[in-house]
Amino acid sequence: MLTLYHAPHSRSTRILDLIYAMGIADRVTVRIVSVPRQDGTGRRDPLNPHPEGKVPLLDHDGVMIWESAAIMLYLADLFPAAEYTVPEGDAGRGRFLAWMFWYAGVMEPVIVHGVAGLDHPVLHTTYRGMAEVTDRLRKALEAGPWLMGDRLTAADLLISSPFMWFKDSTPDDPLIRDWVDRIASLPWQATVIELENWHMAAA
Structure with missing residues (x-):
């Protein structure tokens, strides 16, 4: 099971963007959490398992993946048929x-x-x-x-x-x-x- 911990209009929006680009929205559960924001709004959400209370965080069957680049690379490689990765063995x-x-x-x-x-x-x-x-x-x-x-x-x-x-x-x-x-x-x-x-x- 894939679960994305996401705060709207944050760095995790780009993960949502990739999910919809790849057509895998039905494969990923999105859980909305609160995060502290630069304008002073928001708060650390006790339901967010990220060790620093940040987003994005991807939970894949209990394995936690954090950092946007790592999550996007992980998802692109996990669903190669969507063709948003460059597969291993390819010169690029x-x-x-x-x-x-x-x-x-x-x-x-x-x-x-x-x-x-x-x-x-x-x-x-x-x-x-x-x-x-x-x-x-x-x-x-x-x-x-x-x-x-x-x-x-x-x-x-x-x-x-x-x-x-x-x-x-x-x-x-x-x-x-x-x-x-x-x-x-x-x-x-x-x-x-x-x-x-x-x-x-x-x-």
Whole structure:
């Protein structure tokens, strides 16, 4: 049994996005939990088994998987027929993994540091900055239309996710903006937005 612990309009929304993209909504039970939010609302939910009270958290028959990139990679590999992964043995597997881990290890820290207004030589040396993130995405999309060339994968959904919710943070680059707009217009996105709004209203 697959159970996703989810808070609407949070980082776990991208997991919901992948679930609907892959057509596996009937295979995953979604449990809505509360989390502390930056505006001071919300609270840690005692029904959320995440050790830090965060989301997303995926429970697969009692095995807990946390961190967005890990969960998205796990689900994409678990349901390969949906074709949101690059399978083992494929020549593109390494590059696909690199995109997933680059987001978690580099891109999201760069975005968080920018939002927090943090600037320090150690941060720039370790993670670089938004200019380097933009350059990396642009170069990949020049060979696109997706990060993996002609394959739309979980990497596109993960890496575009901050720009889906915070449009103003999207780099001012035509290739990147077009990529984000194309992902936003994919058929299941309207369903995910409707569900998110419903859950927020219910909360």
